[in-house]
Every structure is written in structure tokens, then in C-alpha cells.
Amino acid sequence: MNISVIGTGSFGTSLSMVLNDNNNRVMMYGRNQDTVLEINQSHTNSQYLKNIDLASDIKATSSLKEAVSHGEVLVLAVPVNAMRSVAAEINQLLKDLSKEVLIVHVAKGLELNTYKRVSEVLEEVFDPEYVSDICVLSGPSHAEEVAEKQPTTVSTASIHSKGAEIIQDVFMTDYFRVYVNNDMVGVEIGGALKNIVALAVGALSGYGFGDNPKAAVITRGLHEIARLGTKLGANPLTFLGLAGMGDLIVTATSQHSRNYRCGQMLAGGLSLEEATEKMGMVVEGVNTTRATYELAEKYDVDMPITKVLYGYLFNDISEDEAFSALMKREKTSESEGLKQLLESQIKNSK
Ligand SMILES: NC(=O)C1=CN([C@@H]2O[C@H](COP(=O)(O)OP(=O)(O)OC[C@H]3O[C@@H](n4cnc5c(N)ncnc54)[C@H](OP(=O)(O)O)[C@@H]3O)[C@@H](O)[C@H]2O)C=CC1
Numbered sequence: 001m002n003i004s005v006i007g008t009g010s011f012g013t014s015l016s017m018v019l020n021d022n023n024n025r026v027m028m029y030g031r032n033q034d035t036v037l038e039i040n041q042s043h044t045n046s047q048y049l050k051n052i053d054l055a056s057d058i059k060a061t062s063s064l065k066e067a068v069s070h071g072e073v074l075v076l077a078v079p080v081n082a083m084r085s086v087a088a089e090i091n092q093l094l095k096d097l098s099k100e101v102l103i104v105h106v107a108k109g110l111e112l113n114t115y116k117r118v119s120e121v122l123e124e125v126f127d128p129e130y131v132s133d134i135c136v137l138s139g140p141s142h143a144e145e146v147a148e149k150q151p152t153t154v155s156t157a158s159i160h161s162k163g164a165e166i167i168q169d170v171f172m173t174d175y176f177r178v179y180v181n182n183d184m185v186g187v188e189i190g191g192a193l194k195n196i197v198a199l200a201v202g203a204l205s206g207y208g209f210g211d212n213p214k215a216a217v218i219t220r221g222l223h224e225i226a227r228l229g230t231k232l233g234a235n236p237l238t239f240l241g242l243a244g245m246g247d248l249i250v251t252a253t254s255q256h257s258r259n260y261r262c263g264q265m266l267a268g269g270l271s272l273e274e275a276t277e278k279m280g281m282v283v284e285g286v287n288t289t290r291a292t293y294e295l296a297e298k299y300d301v302d303m304p305i306t307k308v309l310y311g312y313l314f315n316d317i318s319e320d321e322a323f324s325a326l327m328k329r330e331k332t333s334e335s336e337g338l339k340q341l342l343e344s345q346i347k348n349s350k
């Protein structure tokens with residue numbers, strides 16, 4: 001199949017390698033001319049993936065029109081905050097070309113201010129006449145390890161049922177295994193909100209905390225992700241899968257994770273601006289913490305870890321204040337919380 005990958009960052013580049021290994025004809029679109037030139041001439045992308053050689057079959061262009069003309073499937077691999085404007089440009093080109101494509105996005109976050117999931121943003125922007133389906137691909141998949149062809153498993157979901165099955169076929173190789181999931185809300189919420197937990201656990205690591213507090217934040221973090229997710233219509237069981245627990249493990253325990261490393265840098269004394277600048281790649285958890293905090297307030301969902309991280313990132317509360325806010329909360333029951341999740345599941349499935 002002809003596939004265009006929009007975004008020449010770390011994940012767009014590693015997914016292009018997967019797609020090329022699966023015998024698709026891949027064209028990458030990047031706005032940075034130097035990166036495009038490097039991909040075409042040296043078959044590397046040294047800014048985003050160190051010591052990785054790309055197949056010479058993978059072509060890059062800085063013309064969005066050329067990329068949109070090429071692809072039957074468009075893989076949107078840009079940060080959440082760029083999604084709306086990039087999608088609007090693509091939609092105009094599809095109209096001009098009178099062409100229909102299948103869209104899959106891989107971004108993990110919520111849009112600031114609207115609190116929308118990426119597929120909701122895309123559904124708003126794309127004219128249904130030109131888009132057969134909108135899908136998400138998400139799960140435990142560090143770009144660096146995908147590029148090394150480490151065995152990787154992800155989930156895909158779509159608005160209509162057909163899209164996810166096509167995406168499964170298009171991406172599936174002997175080292176990249178794709179599962180279809182019918183819970184679009186859960187897959188997107190799991191991928192977006194694990195970044196909050198990864199930032200928090202990264203900060204714990206930076207302060208020298210041990211394994212007990214990290215396990216506590218990961219487990220209770222997953223619980224609050226599931227709580228908000230089910231309120232938004234997700235199946236709570238999705239959060240036990242690749243896009244939930246899987247991605248949480250890979251992100252909240254790994255030096256590959258930009259969110260985790262950002263948390264470590266904050267604990268090391270850098271300001272939020274300094275840490276994100278130093279990263280040089282998108283740290284989705286920052287905007288997503290703000291959006292999720294506001295969304296949880298709106299829906300009156302209890303998200304203590306998100307709330308504390310929000311205070312730490314944006315209101316300068318100290319790590320001691322953060323811990324005391326979490327540990328001195330009112331007594332509560334774990335089994336009661338799990339029961340409520342099950343009740344939400346029954347309500348959602350009616
Ligand atoms: N890295 C990973 O391991 C994974 C990342 N993801 C998700 O994928 C998404 C992209 O992440 P990732 O590739 O890592 O990010 P990077 O920061 O590595 O790259 C982002 C890419 O998007 C491009 N870009 C940014 N804004 C625009 C815009 N307005 N128009 C066109 N291109 C733009 C950047 O261009 P330029 O180079 O010119 O700045 C760059 O090529 C994120 O939501 C992330 O959470 C999902 C799974 C794994």
C-alpha cells in the first residue's frame with residue numbers, strides 16, 4: 001500500500017521503518033528541510049533516532065501536497081497540539097485532490113482547552129467525504145526500541161469497525177504485533193493519561209524515592225485513569241490491556257520515556273521550561289496534566305495524583321506538600337473503588 005507518515009520525529013520515523021518492512025511504499029512528510037534531506041540522502045534521522053539506518057526505499061518530502069497525493073493511508077505522527085492545524089491543511093488538500101484516505105493517528109494526549117481526544121479533534125476537522133475512517137494506534141512502543149526491531153505489541157481502534165482491521169494488516173510484521181480493540185475511548189485515554197503517571201514517577205525517581213512509592217503511584221494512577229476513562233464511556237477492562245497497563249509500564253519505568261525523564265529533570269531542579277527545552281522532543285504529559293485536571297474538575301472525578309502533579313507543575317507546590325496531600329487523604333476502600341468501575345462498565349454497556 002502507499003502510505004504517508006506525517007511527522008519526521010522519533011515515532012514517525014520508527015513507524016516508517018515498520019511500514020517499509022511490511023512492504024508498503026512509505027513517504028514521510030516533515031516541515032524541516034534538513035531532516036528531509038538527511039532522510040533522503042544519508043538514510044538517517046540523527047536528531048530523533050541515534051545510530052539507526054533507514055531503508056533507502058523510505059522517501060521524505062517537505063511538500064505536504066506530495067505526501068497527501070502519495071498516501072492511501074495517512075499516519076499522523078505529530079504532537080497533539082499540532083494535530084488540529086495539520087489535519088486542517090490535509091483536509092484542504094484532500095478536497096483539492098478530491099481524494100479519500102484512511103487516517104490513523106499515534107499521538108498520546110488531550111487537546112488543551114477543549115479536553116478532546118485526538119480522534120474527536122480529527123472527526124471535527126475532516127470532511128467525512130474524504131476520510132473513510134479515523135483510527136488510533138497506541139500501546140507500549142518506545143520509538144527507539146521499535147527502530148531496533150524489538151518485539152512490540154500495540155492496539156488499534158477506529159470509529160467504524162473496518163479501519164482498525166486495515167491498520168492491523170498494514171502495520172503487522174514479525175516484530176510489531178497489532179491487536180484490534182473496539183474501545184476507541186479507552187485506547188486513547190489510556191495512551192494520553194499514562195504520560196501524567198510517567199511524569200510523576202520520573203519525579204519520584206529524581207528525588208531518590210524507592211520502589212514502594214513508585215508502585216503506589218503506578219497502581220493508583222492506573223485506577224484514576226480508569227475512573228475518568230469510564231466516566232467518558234470507556235470500558236474499564238481496556239485499562240488492563242496494552243493501551244492501559246502496557247503503556248503505563250513501558251513509560252513509567254523507562255529512561256526512554258520523555259515524560260519520565262522530564263519528571264527526573266524537574267526533581268533535579270530544572271524549571272518546566274528548561275526541562276522541556278532540554279528534551280528537544282514533545283513531552284505530552286505536561287499539557288495533558290493540565291487538560292486532565294480541568295476535565296476531572298468538570299466531571300467531578302476524583303484524580304488525586306493528577307491534581308497533585310498539576311500543583312507541582314503549575315503552582316510550584318513542593319514534593320513534601322505533594323506527598324502529604326496524597327498520603328493524608330481521607331481513608332478510602334480499594335474494593336469499593338473497583339466495584340464502582342465495574343458498575344460504570346455495566347452502565348456503559350447498556
Ligand atoms: N516517541 C515515542 O516513543 C512515541 C511517541 N508517541 C506519540 O507520537 C506523537 C509524536 O511523538 P514523537 O514522534 O515522539 O515526537 P517528536 O518530538 O520526536 O517529533 C515530533 C514531530 O512532529 C513534527 N511537528 C511538530 N509540530 C508540527 C507541525 N505543526 N506541523 C508539522 N510537523 C510538526 C516535528 O517537526 P520538527 O522536527 O520540524 O520539529 C517532529 O517531526 C506524540 O503524541 C507522542 O506521544 C507515541 C508512541 C511512542
Ligand SMILES: O=C(CO)COP(=O)(O)O
Pocket residue numbers: 108139140141142143195198247250251256257258259260282283284
Ligand atoms: O508512549 C510512549 C511509549 O509507548 C513514549 O512515551 P514518552 O512520550 O514518554 O517517551
